[in-house]
Amino acid sequence: MTPAARLQAAIEILDQVLAGDPAEKALTSWGRRSRFAGSKDRVAVRDHVFDAVRCMRSHAALGGSRTGRGLILGALREAGQDAEEFFTGQGHAPAPLSDAERAFPEPPEGAEALDIPDWLWPEFRGSLGDQAEAAALALRSRAPVHLRVNAARGTPEKAVKALAAEGIAAQPHPAAETALEVTEGARKLRNSKPYQDGLVELQDAASQAVTEQLPLQGGMKVLDYCAGGGGKTLAMAARAGIQCFAHDADPKRMKDLPERAARAGAKVALLPAADLASSAPFDLVLCDVPCSGSGSWRRAPEGKWNLTPGRLAGLQRIQAEILRKAARLTAPEGVLAYATCSMLDGENIEQVRRFTDENPEWELTGQKRWQVQDGTDGFYVAVLTRAKHG
Numbered sequence: 001m002t003p004a005a006r007l008q009a010a011i012e013i014l015d016q017v018l019a020g021d022p023a024e025k026a027l028t029s030w031g032r033r034s035r036f037a038g039s040k041d042r043v044a045v046r047d048h049v050f051d052a053v054r055c056m057r058s059h060a061a062l063g064g065s066r067t068g069r070g071l072i073l074g075a076l077r078e079a080g081q082d083a084e085e086f087f088t089g090q091g092h093a094p095a096p097l098s099d100a101e102r103a104f105p106e107p108p109e110g111a112e113a114l115d116i117p118d119w120l121w122p123e124f125r126g127s128l129g130d131q132a133e134a135a136a137l138a139l140r141s142r143a144p145v146h147l148r149v150n151a152a153r154g155t156p157e158k159a160v161k162a163l164a165a166e167g168i169a170a171q172p173h174p175a176a177e178t179a180l181e182v183t184e185g186a187r188k189l190r191n192s193k194p195y196q197d198g199l200v201e202l203q204d205a206a207s208q209a210v211t212e213q214l215p216l217q218g219g220m221k222v223l224d225y226c227a228g229g230g231g232k233t234l235a236m237a238a239r240a241g242i243q244c245f246a247h248d249a250d251p252k253r254m255k256d257l258p259e260r261a262a263r264a265g266a267k268v269a270l271l272p273a274a275d276l277a278s279s280a281p282f283d284l285v286l287c288d289v290p291c292s293g294s295g296s297w298r299r300a301p302e303g304k305w306n307l308t309p310g311r312l313a314g315l316q317r318i319q320a321e322i323l324r325k326a327a328r329l330t331a332p333e334g335v336l337a338y339a340t341c342s343m344l345d346g347e348n349i350e351q352v353r354r355f356t357d358e359n360p361e362w363e364l365t366g367q368k369r370w371q372v373q374d375g376t377d378g379f380y381v382a383v384l385t386r387a388k389h390g
């Protein structure tokens with residue numbers, strides 16, 4: 001495919017996304033009907049599509065319309081490229097620009113230029129203060145590829161060497177002891193021996209750092225209450241002597257967890273809701289709650305545009321409910337940990353404050369946040385213990 005044909009493919013896929021299809025689904029159906037596209041074409045088209053979704057507002061403004069053509073035109077203008085070179089109408093290239101498209105619009109400003117929804121900007125700025133612009137700008141670019149080295153299988157040094165032998169360059173990431181950042185060859189990862197053998201897992205460095213903040217000790221009985229695919233379950237289970245349980249309100253989300261645990265050489269027991277109370281108490285309960293995902297909008301940019309004030313309020317109600325339920329499963333001297341991949345105070349410190357105000361027997365004994373402009377996903381973790389009176 002020529003560069004212009006790749007842009008035309010992205011335009012068609014983006015029109016489907018704007019009509020309501022998830023980007024992954026639109027890309028998959030394009031891939032199926034485009035057998036002629038080679039692997040480099042697929043990667044390039046995918047990058048065009050996700051870049052456009054990350055920068056939907058500003059590129060639509062620069063391109064003069066919220067359409068596939070407008071978004072790609074805006075992307076070319078932002079990159080300082082001459083769109084007429086690609087919009088030629090020849091072969092599979094996009095049709096030539098109309099007079100209206102040729103007119104250069106006013107450049108976007110404020111939240112529009114930063115690709116944050118207007119309604120969210122006050123909360124975003126309130127949460128991130130003087131880092132708000134840097135965070136919003138970071139969310140406009142692609143996320144790095146981070147790996148977690150499975151301590152049960154080897155050291156970071158061993159993993160770096162094993163990856164290098166397969167043409168994948170990686171280096172330690174400062175956010176977590178187990179974290180590596182892939183600097184070259186990321187596309188070879190899933191078929192590589194270190195990945196297939198469970199020496200490395202894909203996981204953002206801050207997500208790994210969350211479990212490093214937990215006071216885990218050998219002999220502890222630990223529950224991952226919102227286990228999902230099990231990223232944090234496995235990170236905890238890799239610690240020696242931990243007895244690990246995983247639960248999720250939607251058990252289908254955990255369907256790959258047994259296989260991932262087997263690959264990692266970890267033991268994890270899945271707990272359905274009916275067995276939670278009889279398996280309690282736990283020494284540590286981690287609640288990696290559903291959230292806006294604002295810290296991972298580089299990886300899942302549609303979340304930025306799908307969030308509404310009503311959805312955010314709904315998520316905050318669920319977060320509060322999860323904390324209340326998980327607290328009841330925690331042993332008297334146990335630890336309750338609360339984590340989000342959000343950078344919004346309303347889902348983080350304010351949520352924890354509401355919980356400790358309503359449940360004064362709990363106190364906040366530690367918290368940490370990671371922000372997207374520092375090179376990881378945005379994350380937050382709070383560690384709560386029962387206050388000792390008298």
Ligand SMILES: C[S@@+](CC[C@H](N)C(=O)[O-])C[C@H]1O[C@@H](n2cnc3c(N)ncnc32)[C@H](O)[C@@H]1O
Binds near residue numbers: 233289291322
């Ligand atoms: C942020 S994801 C978890 C990600 C996972 N911990 C990981 O590291 O890969 C949140 C999970 O919470 C689950 N969830 C939503 N509401 C819940 C509830 N009321 N109780 C337990 N889990 C819930 C969702 O199904 C989802 O899998």
